Every structure is written in structure tokens, then in C-alpha cells.
Amino acid sequence: MPLLEIENLSVTFPSQTSDLYAVDGVSLTLERGDVLGIVGESGSGKSVAMLAVMGLVAFPGQVTADRLTFEGRDLLRLSDNERRALTGKDVAMIFQEPTTSLNPSFTIGYQLAETLILHEKMDRKAARRRTIELLDQVGIPAPEGRLDAYPHQLSGGMNQRVMIAMAIACNPKLLIADEPTTALDVTIQAQILDLLLSLQRDRGMALILITHNMGVVADTTARVAVMYAGQIMEERSTESLFGSPQHPYTAALLAARPEASDGGRLATIPGVVPGAYDRPRGCLFAPRCAYATPHAAECRPELRPWQNGLIRCHYPLGDTTRDERIAADRRAAPPAAAPEVA
Amino acid sequence: MVRFIFTRLSLVVPTFIGITLIVFVLVRLIPGDPIETMAGERGIDPARLAQLRHEYGFDQPVFVQYLYYLGRLFQGDLGRSIVTHEAVITEFKALFPATVELAVCSIIFALCLGLPAGIIAAVRRNSIFDHGVMGASLTGYSMPIFWWGLLLILLFSVQLGFTPVSGRISVMFYVESVTGFLLVDTLLVGDYDAFRSALAHLILPTIVLGTRPLAVIARMTRSSMLEVLGEDYIRTARAKGLPAYRVIAVHALRNALIPVVTVIGLQVGVLFTGAILTETIFSWPGVGKWLIEGINRRDYPVLQGGTLIIGAIIMIINLLVDVTYGLINPRIRYQR
Incomplete structure (x- = not known):
């Protein structure tokens, strides 16, 4: 059974004159441990498609699909509670702007522990211990001292590490990384990508990397889907896509x-x-x-x-x-x- | 933080002097002085008038009078009421708890209704509830206090007889003053009938005085909440799988409250000005009514002293609000 199956996924935003198709008939299949890249220009619908998988499309947006299953469970038929139990635990996501993606009013320790308390039913003490381990795993030096830091006290790269720690806290089977390195400077970009890939290898989780950077895709993914205006234009192994692209786009x-x-x-x-x-x-x-x-x-x-x-x-x-x-x-x-x- | 508080305190002195000057000049611009006013329509013998004016120092140039006033002020003497001959500070102390009780109840009323209304309006944006709350708050904000008060008295006190028309407590009760707050004092002595009476007397004035802060808080909470709900970290909170109430009540509200707290601080000034009208309508024996009577009697020391104390209180509360602001916003707290 594939880990994630998407068939004919569409996300539309109704407007008074005509509906806006942000995602238009996207189909994808992902096995356990797969690394898939999704590339496309800004506005090609790559982020929205993955937000739909997470169940995070904001109110006026409507998600339809012939099939949207995770480990064989139909995501569109789950109750809100069942869906939430999956989100952040088995499917996690990290975002483009690490600094604005963390809540400025809470310490990073609190924000990390929150996930553990919610999904793993840990008590505060256990969550705190696990939080230190996680921060250590994502390469944050002296993690005990960082627990009480606020996001504005850390650099963008550090904040992205915190976001990654938060995402892998509950050992997700699928991690969606939405342009995880775009807001970071070049030296940090490579570190973050290395971190993501080593975590992916060690834990055997599937990784979907959304990016508009072809270089990142070539270095990291095994398979690529090229999106344009809400549709997948081409999908094949990274090697053959870069070697002999078949679609004019x-x-x-x-x-x-x-x-x-x-x-x-x-x-x-x-x-x-x-x-x-x-x-x-x-x-x-x-x-x-x-x-x-x-x-x-x-x-x-x-x-x-x-x-x-x-x-x-x-x-x-x-x-x-x-x-x-x-x-x-x-x-x-x-x-x-x-x-x-x- | 200590330096911040001292910087703010250093602004207090010039503000004080400004208040004394403005009030001192303004009260003297009102035609008629205290002695003429006390004499009333019957008039007074010109020789006697001149003698009394001399005794009170009103025959001296305003500038000289002002310097004398400042001199006494710096010795901590706010003066005595010309009408009652009681020290201004003593009168103020006796009346102030009534005003505070009313103001505190009003702001609690405004917060208890305004925050939830603003939050729900933001979460259900463009719903009927949202439009209803925004329409009602605009109406409430635009409602003149004296008219709104009279309307409520007419409906609830006169027509329906639900609440008393005026005063703080029924004349049937006598409560020994401990804190000066009747709600507290009645409970301290265990007189629940008196407590109910005090509570009933508070309802309408609280609504009247609290309407404007309520409208401001509801609108501010809504707009601040709308802004915060569009932030990236709200998406992160939802991506963690947190239930909606936690996303809103913890992750969004904490950030949305920052501007709301500032607005609440600014409402303290609004409450005091509103209290002057509200207390007059409901014959509420507080500082506001005392000031209005002071104006009618041209009681210069009462007006000058009362305004000065209220000004000081507003300044202190605004300072406290700025400190609170740092407590809920870590980004400010850590700046040196």
C-alpha cells in the first residue's frame, strides 16, 4: 500500500466571476521513504496542493479529489478530530519563513513541547527532556539553554532547525518541506538540506521537497514533479528529468x-x-x-x-x-x- | 525596565505644571466667582463682596494667584473647598471609591463582552454575527452618554421597574465604610440584602459607562485578531494538529491582545470623563458628580485639585499599561 495517494486533487477558490483553480487535477503517489521534489514557478500551486494534503487550505478554498489517502485512510472522509490526530504526528510540514512561522510570544521550548504533549500524551517534564534531545538532533548547540529563548532571539537558520525539530518530534511518516531554504542564506541552505536528508535517511520517512530551485532538486531528490498553473506537467526520476527533459516547459x-x-x-x-x-x-x-x-x-x-x-x-x-x-x-x-x- | 520607568516619570512633572496652568486659567474664564455664586440671585453688598474677595485673594492679578497656588501645591496643600471648607484631598478620598467601583465594574463589563465578541467576529468574519457586532459597536461608540443613560433609565427603571433610578444603595441600608467599595463592604459585614441593593444600583451606570470602552475593545480585538489569524505561525499551529480553540485562544489571542491592552489603557481617560456625565445622570456620589457641582459653585480649589489628582491617576495607569505591554510582548521585554 503506498504511503500517500493523490488522484485528481483540485483546490478552487470561488470568486464572484469565475473560480480560481489553484490546483487542477494533481495526481501523485508516494511510497514509504520516497524523496520527491515538486518544482514550479511562484503561483504554480505546489504549496497549496500540499496544504490540501495537510488539511490546511483556508476557508473559501475548496478541496476535491477522486482519491486522497494516507496509508490507505481516506483523508477527505476523516472527522476533524481524526484528521488532526494525523496532522503534525504522521504528516508534518515545515515552511518557508522560519522566523514568522514560529509564534513570537512563546518560547521555542513551549512550542516544541506543545506538539509532544498533544500527540504523544507526554507530561511536561518528559516533553522537556525530549525537546532537548530533538534540538540536539537538529544540530542546535547547547539545547538546554535555548529552551527558554524566543524566536526573535535566534537566527533564521536556527529557527528553521527548531521548525524541523518540531516537525520530526512525533516521528512522522511523511515530511513536507515547503521551500525550507528560500529565506536562508546560501551557506545555511546547504546545512539545512543536509540535515533534512540525513533525518530522512535515518528515520526512513518520506520527504516531499517543494522548491523553485532546480539545483536543490538535482542534489536531493530521487523523483521530481514539475508543476505549472496548478497542474503537473511532467513527473519522472530526477536523473532522467535533468538528463533529457521531455516536456517543453x-x-x-x-x-x-x-x-x-x-x-x-x-x-x-x-x-x-x-x-x-x-x-x-x-x-x-x-x-x-x-x-x-x-x-x-x-x-x-x-x-x-x-x-x-x-x-x-x-x-x-x-x-x-x-x-x-x-x-x-x-x-x-x-x-x-x-x-x-x- | 527601571530606566524606562524613570524616563516616563520624568515626563510627569511638566505634564503636572501644564495641567495646573490650564485648569487654573480655564476655571477663571467662567463668568462669576465663588462668592458671587454663593450669594445667589439676591445679590450682595458691594463692600462685603470686595472684603470677601480680598480675604480669598481673588482681588489679586491671576498670575499672582497662580504663583500662590503653585507654592501651596509644592508643599502638598491642594487647598480647601470654598463651599464646604473641607480639605480637597479629604473630599476626594471620600468620594473616589465610588468612582473607582463604577469604573472597575464598567471596564470588567466591557472586557467580558468586548473580548469574546471581537474574537468571534474575527473568527467568523463577514458572518451575520460579525456584521451585528460591528454595527452595534459603532452605534454604542456614537451614543452620547447622557442620552443613552436617560434611555436606559426610562426603559429599565421607569417602564419595567427592574433597577433603581439613581444612587449607590437603597436608603434602607447603612453600611460601615471599610474599603469604600460598597460591593466589598456589604459582603464583609455579611449583609447580602445590602449587597443585592448595591449591585442593582450598579447595573445601569456600569452599562452606560462601559458602552464606549466595550465598543472600542470589541472593534480593536476584531481587527487585531484578523491580522494575527493571517500570520504564518497560526498556520504552523494548525499544522501541528492543535484543535481550533487552542489555535485561537492560545496562539492567536496572546499576540492579538498586545494592541488591545494599549487601547484598554487609553480607555481609563475615557472612563473618567464618562464618569462625570454618568455620575451626574445617576446621582452617583463619586468624583465626577463632585466636579460638576464644583463647576456650578465655581469652587476653584475643588476643580483644580480634583483635575490634578485625576490627571495623576491617568498618568500612573498609562505607565502601568506600558509596563504590562512588556510583560505580554517578549520582543519589547528584552530590549535594553
């Missing part, structure tokens, strides 16, 4: 990395991610894609198996017949000046 993302630059201008992807009101009828990437055809602009591709992975594209880059098919589709209907929007 993945290829464009990789080409836009500073490391991929030959010293001239950095490559960019023209245009912006579609918003709530200009969502294309067909392929969501079509308006920005170099290979778009009238067929792609009309007909939304399904996520389908392709070369040991999944892809959502009519013309994958590794397809030997793609040039002919693109040419044929462009002949079939004269290319429009601007792609039509729904």
Missing part, C-alpha cells in the same frame, strides 16, 4: 538556470503564468510554448505515461514523430495570431 525551466548559461544572456520563458481570467482552454502552457499548435491550444492534454514517467504534452520532446505531427497540426488549421483563451 521542463526544458525551458532547465535552460533558464544560471548554471545552464553560456555566459551570454540568461534564457527566459516569455509571458506569465495564466491567472484566473485568462486560463487557456487547451494546454495551459500553450500561450508560452515554442511548439504550440492550434490543436494544443484547443485540446487540453492528459497526464499520461511516457518513458518511465508521466507527461502532460501532445508533443513530448523525445517523441520521434513530433516534428511531423506539429507540422501536420499547424497545416490543418492556419496558426492564429494569438492563442485563443477560454
Whole structure:
């Protein structure tokens, strides 16, 4: 039984004119001990999708899914109490801004012990002892002295270590890290990633790493899902994704990395991610894609198996017949000046 | 912290002198002096008037009078009432507990209703409850105290007969003053009927005086709570799996209270000004009513002394609020 199964997960925010699709038909499967990276631009829905798994989508947002199970339990059918018993214990999450993610009015010792008292039913004394152990495990020097410190007295890197300690306090089976290093400086970034990976290895927990940093993904994850405008565009092993990207969007993302630059201008992807009101009828990437055809602009591709992975594209880059098919589709209907929007 | 308190205290002296000057000049701008006022409509013999004015020093230039007043003040002498010949400080001490009892009950009333109303309105934003609370608090804030008081008296005392119209306690009871607070004194002697009577007399004045602080606290709690509920650490608290009441009552409220405490401190001044009107409407024998009578009788020492003491109290309470602020906000506490 897979640890986490997501099938056709959508998160919509209703508005007066048209609903905003933050997440649109995301499917993922995660086994125990897997390390999965989710990459995408800002606003591609990667964080919201994982908040939906945590049950943390705020009020007007509506979560729907054909299947959303954790260890075979249907998360959408659990009562609030059952869901809460899972959240923070078996599934934990850490966030982008460690300093604002900790409550400024409580000591870190209190905030850590709170989780232990809630889920492990420890008394205050036992929780305090365990808290010191945890702080030690995440590499905080002299942990006894830090228990009574407030978040504003620690650095961002230290605070992120506290957040990690809080997340692993109850030995979660799945840890979701939402851009855990974005707010930190470069030397600390590497330390935090190393810490996360060593904790993942030692405890055999599954790790989902959300990031927009391709370099981080390449170094840390075994599998990557590339998200765009709320949809998964491509999913495969990190090695093959970086070696030969199959989706034009993945290829464009990789080409836009500073490391991929030959010293001239950095490559960019023209245009912006579609918003709530200009969502294309067909392929969501079509308006920005170099290979778009009238067929792609009309007909939304399904996520389908392709070369040991999944892809959502009519013309994958590794397809030997793609040039002919693109040419044929462009002949079939004269290319429009601007792609039509729904 | 000690340095902070001393810095604040050093501001007290110039503020005091400012209060004395303003009050001293303002009371003398009111037409008529105490002696004319006491003589009333019948008038007084001009020679006798001049003689009395000379005795009280009213014939001297205002500036000289002010210096004499300051001189006595620095020796700790607030003067004697011209009307009762009682020392101002003695009169104040006798009346002050009544005002404090009313003010404390009002602020407790405002907190007990305002905090929960503000919290629920924020958590259920845009619900009927939210709109109801915000509408009611705006109405309450805009309601002139004298009118609101009269409306409540008309409905609850006159029409329905639920509460007494005025006073602190029924004339049937005599309670030996120990603390000066009737609710406490009646309980100390174990006279529960007197306690009930005192309580019944307190209800309407408490509501009238507490309405404005209630409105301010409810609105402030709501907006502060709304801001805090959008913070990252609230998401963290929910991600821990904490039940909703704990997220709101512990993680959000502690932070949301910081601005609310400041506002409560500022309400102390509002309470005293409100008490002047409220006590007059309900014939509440407190400092506010005493000051109003002081104005009517042009009792200069009462007005000057009373205003000065109230000013001092407000300053001390604001200082205490600033200290409390540091207690609930660790980010301030640790700054040197």
C-alpha cells in the first residue's frame, strides 16, 4: 500500500466571476521513504496542493479529489478530530519563513513541547527532556539553554532547525518541506538540506521537497514533479528529468538556470503564468510554448505515461514523430495570431 | 525596565505644571466667582463682596494667584473647598471609591463582552454575527452618554421597574465604610440584602459607562485578531494538529491582545470623563458628580485639585499599561 495517494486533487477558490483553480487535477503517489521534489514557478500551486494534503487550505478554498489517502485512510472522509490526530504526528510540514512561522510570544521550548504533549500524551517534564534531545538532533548547540529563548532571539537558520525539530518530534511518516531554504542564506541552505536528508535517511520517512530551485532538486531528490498553473506537467526520476527533459516547459525551466548559461544572456520563458481570467482552454502552457499548435491550444492534454514517467504534452520532446505531427497540426488549421483563451 | 520607568516619570512633572496652568486659567474664564455664586440671585453688598474677595485673594492679578497656588501645591496643600471648607484631598478620598467601583465594574463589563465578541467576529468574519457586532459597536461608540443613560433609565427603571433610578444603595441600608467599595463592604459585614441593593444600583451606570470602552475593545480585538489569524505561525499551529480553540485562544489571542491592552489603557481617560456625565445622570456620589457641582459653585480649589489628582491617576495607569505591554510582548521585554 503506498504511503500517500493523490488522484485528481483540485483546490478552487470561488470568486464572484469565475473560480480560481489553484490546483487542477494533481495526481501523485508516494511510497514509504520516497524523496520527491515538486518544482514550479511562484503561483504554480505546489504549496497549496500540499496544504490540501495537510488539511490546511483556508476557508473559501475548496478541496476535491477522486482519491486522497494516507496509508490507505481516506483523508477527505476523516472527522476533524481524526484528521488532526494525523496532522503534525504522521504528516508534518515545515515552511518557508522560519522566523514568522514560529509564534513570537512563546518560547521555542513551549512550542516544541506543545506538539509532544498533544500527540504523544507526554507530561511536561518528559516533553522537556525530549525537546532537548530533538534540538540536539537538529544540530542546535547547547539545547538546554535555548529552551527558554524566543524566536526573535535566534537566527533564521536556527529557527528553521527548531521548525524541523518540531516537525520530526512525533516521528512522522511523511515530511513536507515547503521551500525550507528560500529565506536562508546560501551557506545555511546547504546545512539545512543536509540535515533534512540525513533525518530522512535515518528515520526512513518520506520527504516531499517543494522548491523553485532546480539545483536543490538535482542534489536531493530521487523523483521530481514539475508543476505549472496548478497542474503537473511532467513527473519522472530526477536523473532522467535533468538528463533529457521531455516536456517543453521542463526544458525551458532547465535552460533558464544560471548554471545552464553560456555566459551570454540568461534564457527566459516569455509571458506569465495564466491567472484566473485568462486560463487557456487547451494546454495551459500553450500561450508560452515554442511548439504550440492550434490543436494544443484547443485540446487540453492528459497526464499520461511516457518513458518511465508521466507527461502532460501532445508533443513530448523525445517523441520521434513530433516534428511531423506539429507540422501536420499547424497545416490543418492556419496558426492564429494569438492563442485563443477560454 | 527601571530606566524606562524613570524616563516616563520624568515626563510627569511638566505634564503636572501644564495641567495646573490650564485648569487654573480655564476655571477663571467662567463668568462669576465663588462668592458671587454663593450669594445667589439676591445679590450682595458691594463692600462685603470686595472684603470677601480680598480675604480669598481673588482681588489679586491671576498670575499672582497662580504663583500662590503653585507654592501651596509644592508643599502638598491642594487647598480647601470654598463651599464646604473641607480639605480637597479629604473630599476626594471620600468620594473616589465610588468612582473607582463604577469604573472597575464598567471596564470588567466591557472586557467580558468586548473580548469574546471581537474574537468571534474575527473568527467568523463577514458572518451575520460579525456584521451585528460591528454595527452595534459603532452605534454604542456614537451614543452620547447622557442620552443613552436617560434611555436606559426610562426603559429599565421607569417602564419595567427592574433597577433603581439613581444612587449607590437603597436608603434602607447603612453600611460601615471599610474599603469604600460598597460591593466589598456589604459582603464583609455579611449583609447580602445590602449587597443585592448595591449591585442593582450598579447595573445601569456600569452599562452606560462601559458602552464606549466595550465598543472600542470589541472593534480593536476584531481587527487585531484578523491580522494575527493571517500570520504564518497560526498556520504552523494548525499544522501541528492543535484543535481550533487552542489555535485561537492560545496562539492567536496572546499576540492579538498586545494592541488591545494599549487601547484598554487609553480607555481609563475615557472612563473618567464618562464618569462625570454618568455620575451626574445617576446621582452617583463619586468624583465626577463632585466636579460638576464644583463647576456650578465655581469652587476653584475643588476643580483644580480634583483635575490634578485625576490627571495623576491617568498618568500612573498609562505607565502601568506600558509596563504590562512588556510583560505580554517578549520582543519589547528584552530590549535594553
